[in-house]
Amino acid sequence: MDVKELLEDAKKYEGKKITLSGWVRNHRKQKEFGFIDFSDGTCFKHLQLVYTNKLKDFDEITKIKIGSSIEVAGTLIKSEGSGQDYEVTVSKIKLLGDCPDEYPIQPKRHTREFLREEAYLRPRTNLFQAVFRVRSVAAMAIHTYFQEHGYVYFHAPLITASDCEGAGQMFQVTTLDLNRIAKSGKIDYSKDFFGKSAGLTVSGQLEAETFALAYKKTYTFGPTFRAENSNTKTHASEFWMIEPEIAFCDLSGVMDIEEDMLKFIVKYVLEKCPDEMNFFDQFVEKGLLDKLNKLLKSKFTRISHHDVIKILKEAKVKWEFEPEYGEDIAKEHEKYITEYFNGPVFITDWPKDIKAFYMKQNPDHETVAAVDLEVPGAGELIGGSQREEDYDKLINRMKELGMEEKGMEWYLNLRKYGGCVHSGFGMGFERLLIYLTGVENIRDVIPYPRTPGNCEY
Amino acid sequence: MDVKELLEDAKKYEGKKITLSGWVRNHRKQKEFGFIDFSDGTCFKHLQLVYTNKLKDFDEITKIKIGSSIEVAGTLIKSEGSGQDYEVTVSKIKLLGDCPDEYPIQPKRHTREFLREEAYLRPRTNLFQAVFRVRSVAAMAIHTYFQEHGYVYFHAPLITASDCEGAGQMFQVTTLDLNRIAKSGKIDYSKDFFGKSAGLTVSGQLEAETFALAYKKTYTFGPTFRAENSNTKTHASEFWMIEPEIAFCDLSGVMDIEEDMLKFIVKYVLEKCPDEMNFFDQFVEKGLLDKLNKLLKSKFTRISHHDVIKILKEAKVKWEFEPEYGEDIAKEHEKYITEYFNGPVFITDWPKDIKAFYMKQNPDHETVAAVDLEVPGAGELIGGSQREEDYDKLINRMKELGMEEKGMEWYLNLRKYGGCVHSGFGMGFERLLIYLTGVENIRDVIPYPRTPGNCEY
Numbered sequence: 001m002d003v004k005e006l007l008e009d010a011k012k013y014e015g016k017k018i019t020l021s022g023w024v025r026n027h028r029k030q031k032e033f034g035f036i037d038f039s040d041g042t043c044f045k046h047l048q049l050v051y052t053n054k055l056k057d058f059d060e061i062t063k064i065k066i067g068s069s070i071e072v073a074g075t076l077i078k079s080e081g082s083g084q085d086y087e088v089t090v091s092k093i094k095l096l097g098d099c100p101d102e103y104p105i106q107p108k109r110h111t112r113e114f115l116r117e118e119a120y121l122r123p124r125t126n127l128f129q130a131v132f133r134v135r136s137v138a139a140m141a142i143h144t145y146f147q148e149h150g151y152v153y154f155h156a157p158l159i160t161a162s163d164c165e166g167a168g169q170m171f172q173v174t175t176l177d178l179n180r181i182a183k184s185g186k187i188d189y190s191k192d193f194f195g196k197s198a199g200l201t202v203s204g205q206l207e208a209e210t211f212a213l214a215y216k217k218t219y220t221f222g223p224t225f226r227a228e229n230s231n232t233k234t235h236a237s238e239f240w241m242i243e244p245e246i247a248f249c250d251l252s253g254v255m256d257i258e259e260d261m262l263k264f265i266v267k268y269v270l271e272k273c274p275d276e277m278n279f280f281d282q283f284v285e286k287g288l289l290d291k292l293n294k295l296l297k298s299k300f301t302r303i304s305h306h307d308v309i310k311i312l313k314e315a316k317v318k319w320e321f322e323p324e325y326g327e328d329i330a331k332e333h334e335k336y337i338t339e340y341f342n343g344p345v346f347i348t349d350w351p352k353d354i355k356a357f358y359m360k361q362n363p364d365h366e367t368v369a370a371v372d373l374e375v376p377g378a379g380e381l382i383g384g385s386q387r388e389e390d391y392d393k394l395i396n397r398m399k400e401l402g403m404e405e406k407g408m409e410w411y412l413n414l415r416k417y418g419g420c421v422h423s424g425f426g427m428g429f430e431r432l433l434i435y436l437t438g439v440e441n442i443r444d445v446i447p448y449p450r451t452p453g454n455c456e457y
Numbered sequence: 458m459d460v461k462e463l464l465e466d467a468k469k470y471e472g473k474k475i476t477l478s479g480w481v482r483n484h485r486k487q488k489e490f491g492f493i494d495f496s497d498g499t500c501f502k503h504l505q506l507v508y509t510n511k512l513k514d515f516d517e518i519t520k521i522k523i524g525s526s527i528e529v530a531g532t533l534i535k536s537e538g539s540g541q542d543y544e545v546t547v548s549k550i551k552l553l554g555d556c557p558d559e560y561p562i563q564p565k566r567h568t569r570e571f572l573r574e575e576a577y578l579r580p581r582t583n584l585f586q587a588v589f590r591v592r593s594v595a596a597m598a599i600h601t602y603f604q605e606h607g608y609v610y611f612h613a614p615l616i617t618a619s620d621c622e623g624a625g626q627m628f629q630v631t632t633l634d635l636n637r638i639a640k641s642g643k644i645d646y647s648k649d650f651f652g653k654s655a656g657l658t659v660s661g662q663l664e665a666e667t668f669a670l671a672y673k674k675t676y677t678f679g680p681t682f683r684a685e686n687s688n689t690k691t692h693a694s695e696f697w698m699i700e701p702e703i704a705f706c707d708l709s710g711v712m713d714i715e716e717d718m719l720k721f722i723v724k725y726v727l728e729k730c731p732d733e734m735n736f737f738d739q740f741v742e743k744g745l746l747d748k749l750n751k752l753l754k755s756k757f758t759r760i761s762h763h764d765v766i767k768i769l770k771e772a773k774v775k776w777e778f779e780p781e782y783g784e785d786i787a788k789e790h791e792k793y794i795t796e797y798f799n800g801p802v803f804i805t806d807w808p809k810d811i812k813a814f815y816m817k818q819n820p821d822h823e824t825v826a827a828v829d830l831e832v833p834g835a836g837e838l839i840g841g842s843q844r845e846e847d848y849d850k851l852i853n854r855m856k857e858l859g860m861e862e863k864g865m866e867w868y869l870n871l872r873k874y875g876g877c878v879h880s881g882f883g884m885g886f887e888r889l890l891i892y893l894t895g896v897e898n899i900r901d902v903i904p905y906p907r908t909p910g911n912c913e914y
Contacts, residue, residue, distance in 0.1 A: 002607060004607055005607075010806065011495035021650070021704075021705040021877070022673070022705075023873070023875050028589075040673050040705075041609075041671050041672035041673045041674075041704075042607050042672065042673050042674065054662075067875045068875050069704075069705075069873050069875040069877040071705075083540070086601075095877070096705075096847070096877045097874075097875045097876035097877045098875075098877075099861055099873070099875045103486070103874050103875075105874075114718050120664075120667040120870075120871075121667075121671075121869040121874065123667070123668055123672065124669035124670075124671045124723040128745040129671065129672075132609060132610055132611075132668070132672075133672070135610070135612070136604070136608075136609040136610035136611070137604075139600075139610050140600055140604045140610065142669075143596075143597055143600050147593070147594075147597045149458060150461055150499050152498075152589060152590055153592070153593035153596050153597065154589075154593070154904060155680075155697060155903070155904060155905075155906075157593070157695065157904070157905040157907060157912075158682075158695055159628070159657075159682070159694070159907050159912060160613070160912065160914070161913070162914065163865050163913040171616070171630045171631065171632060171650065172631050172632065172633075173628045173629070173630055173686075174628065174629050174631065174655065175628060175629065176578075176635070177685045178629070178631075178635070178638055179644065180634070180639050180642050181635055182639070182641075182642045182643060182644050183642065184639075184680075185639045185640065185642065186639060187635050187636065187639050192804050193628065193686075193694065193909060193910075194682055194907070194909070194910060194911065194912035195910045196912065198711070198912050200616075200630065207577075207904070207905060207914055210577040210578075210580070210914075211580060211589070213581075214498050214578075214586065215498035215499070215579045215589075216459065216497050216498045216499050216500065216581065216599070218481070218497075222679070222680065222766050223612075223679065223680065225616070227632045227650055229650075233907070235748075236613055237616070237650065238614065238616055238691070240612060247498075247526075248478040248479075248497075248526075248528075248553075257564065281815075289582070289662060292710070305578055311639065326633045338497045346897070356463075364776075389554070394902050410577045410914060413577075414577075415554075416483070416557065417524050417556050417557075417560050417578070418524045418525050418554045418555075418560075419478050419526065419553075419554035420526040420553045420554045439911075446612070447611060447612060447613075447668070448613075448664060449612040450614060450616050452650060452651070453650075453651060454651065455616060455617065455618040455651035455652075455653065455655050456618070457614060457616075457617070457619065457667075457867060
């Protein structure tokens with residue numbers, strides 16, 4: 001039996017004999033009593049185990065150390081103490097796995113930096129127990145949303161020989177013997193595993209478009225990679241992305257979907273993880289629940305990049321970076337604009353020169369039908385666009401940018417073989433988690449983060 | 458509106474005006490009529506569009522080519538023709554995206570080999586439309602099963618510096634400049650992205666164990682890689698695995714879970730994809746539905762490797778490979794044993810020398826608490842084991858096998874810090890799909906397969 005089942009249905013089990021297995025998170029002993037703070041990891045709440053010196057092995061039990069695994073038999077009763085509704089009166093405790101005194105996870109406040117060093121043990125702390133359960137539940141929210149709306153889940157390839165998006169930021173994947181290359185001075189890619197140079201994908205979008213044009217609605221949810229040498233709180237070299245693609249859908253349609261999806265995920269997580277979310281609200285980001293509940297009720301603003309720049313220019317603010325038409329916006333601008341509209345903002349129709357080649361060119365020849373979603377407290381959360389469905393315009397844009405057609409024929413052909421208006425977006429899963437939990441460092445929302453110089457476990 | 462919605466609720470829409478967007482899969486024209494076989498990819502069933510020469514642009518419409526995307530307005534009516542219950546009487550068709558005559562996907566039988574060459578278009582054929590929808594639905598079945606049973610979804614790291622399982626079969630991941638290595642003759646891993654040599658994971662199990670010992674129940678569902686130079690129907694270099702790990706669970710418990718999970722997935726897919734599954738049953742593997750329905754009703758046999766060998770030795774069969782105690786079993790043996798028991802068979806307690814270092818050593822010193830699930834028609838589908846929770850036994854086994862402790866301290870420590878009996882298993886997602894669809898080549902159940910020499914898209 002799990003603690004989760006027990007506590008969800010406590011009335012039913014009250015007064016009943018139960019047996020549980022789990023871990024000792026804390027242990028306070030007195031002369032006649034002992035209290036064990038017990039968790040089996042199936043829910044955020046711990047269970048209090050109370051034992052008395054009437055047990056014949058009382059002395060043995062008092063010696064059980066923090067971190068140990070135990071099997072406990074006892075009776076569930078209403079608790080008279082504060083902090084819990086129920087507790088267990090112990091009839092028997094069996095030590096399953098001991099734990100030494102030098103166990104790093106003691107019941108005290110550890111810094112997140114310290115816990116990053118002991119990443120394999122941090123899910124045993126309250127904070128990370130909550131973070132990684134929310135990660136799991138948010139992932140399920142995403143699958144549920146798309147599957148219920150008839151999307152086909154698409155597994156994009158991870159190893160790829162096309163590098164149209166990631167030039168310079170791709171990890172190389174090889175089975176060539178580097179020692180032999182060093183010795184011989186020769187590289188022969190025809191001898192590499194795939195017969196050519198290959199790398200790790202930076203996005204599954206282009207391939208997802210092939211599914212959108214067959215299934216109408218598709219989404220990816222998988223890892224992507226970036227060999228970017230940046231050590232910031234929001235960059236990791238390996239992270240998970242959600243990339244939906246929808247045929248017969250324009251920019252306005254994709255904004256509808258983004259808003260609907262995001263509200264669904266927030267609602268789902270709030271409902272399924274109330275204890276975890278309360279914990280974040282209390283100890284990680286004050287006001288988190290207000291922020292999320294407000295999002296649920298808000299209607300997202302839609303405004304063009306041009307009009308955003310106008311507002312920023314008119315603002316009586318001393319900017320670090322002066323806002324300019326035709327240019328990207330900075331963090332300070334994102335912050336200002338979500339505060340200005342007091343809620344999430346879709347910024348549309350971006351200058352084409354700062355956006356990707358595949359985005360739909362607007363009639364003004366200056367902008368593309370792209371949209372970034374800015375949310376209060378986190379800035380850009382989702383980036384999407386209508387895709388260029390015009391074969392000639394797409395190929396001209398590729399030429400302008402010096403991109404090769406070779407290897408991209410299949411992508412171009414999607415515009416020739418029954419092409420249509422279609423759109424999609426990408427959401428970084430960890431960015432979503434940072435927003436949902438208030439935990440602000442990406443290293444703390446991925447179980448085993450990969451960053452420059454870091455590849456443990 | 459989607460064709461799926463329309464057909465699921467056809468009674469409601471009968472006689473109503475509807476508008477749909479999708480693709481022309483086939484087009485037959487007569488003098489006074491035309492019939493378009495129409496699909497928007499949201500369901501396996503196509504919709505028949507019927508138009509007459511009463512439409513003023515009749516001649517234009519007759520010219521619409523196979524593969525084109527169109528928007529159609531019309532009325533849903535009961536069909537008098539055979540092959541469909543409903544059809545659409547067209548009032549207007551708008552060509553959205555043309556398609557040339559050389560479009561490779563014509564309404565005729567294409568070989569699977571040909572379609573592999575045009576992998577980006579194959580989801581537009583009946584067979585692959587069905588395969589990749591079942592892939593999506595089966596993935597959702599898996600998430601649903603584990604989430605409903607309280608498991609935490611764990612994203613195992615893909616890039617890893619530990620190579621304890623994959624020696625020699627790992628892809629190397631690097632940002633070192635190979636040209637520079639060739640020129641200088643020197644390799645300096647301290648300059649590599651992670652400051653050391655790294656590769657692509659072959660399994661997330663070891664890391665998943667860290668989550669099992671914090672959450673009790675966890676599962677991975679993600680890509681894994683194998684740089685194995687084998688060109689068989691069942692090997693790919695990049696594939697998806699499901700790896701659950703459960704604390705306080707022994708070998709018998711893990712067999713219960715495997716059986717329960719597999720039946721859940723089969724039932725879920727049969728319920729959600731009846732049209733696709735009927736198609737496979739008719740055109741891909743005769744008897745597929747019987748096979749799967751039988752699985753649902755069967756109680757899986759549990760028998761030791763030793764007793765299996767005994768049965769094989771006593772069988773009056775001329776084996777290609779003679780069965781031997783202490784050795785692995787061959788495909789022909791797997792086949793015989795599932796036929797012998799007329800259903801799925803769990804084979805337990807395997808010779809330790811042919812199994813992995815982390816498996817629980819049995820008291821006989823000869824075998825480990827491992828279990829392979831053999832299913833009729835597919836052979837081994839799932840491999841699992843109880844994990845060695847005894848620190849000393851584990852480290853001794855590692856020494857016997859010449860494995861280094863260095864870099865594995867965290868894994869070993871799981872046995873020191875509140876360790877417990879725990880078990881897990883691994884299921885190759887593509888192997889499951891081969892079993893579910895009857896499509897026997899792994900290249901045909903992955904959207905963009907990676908195999909030696911092949912890395913397109």
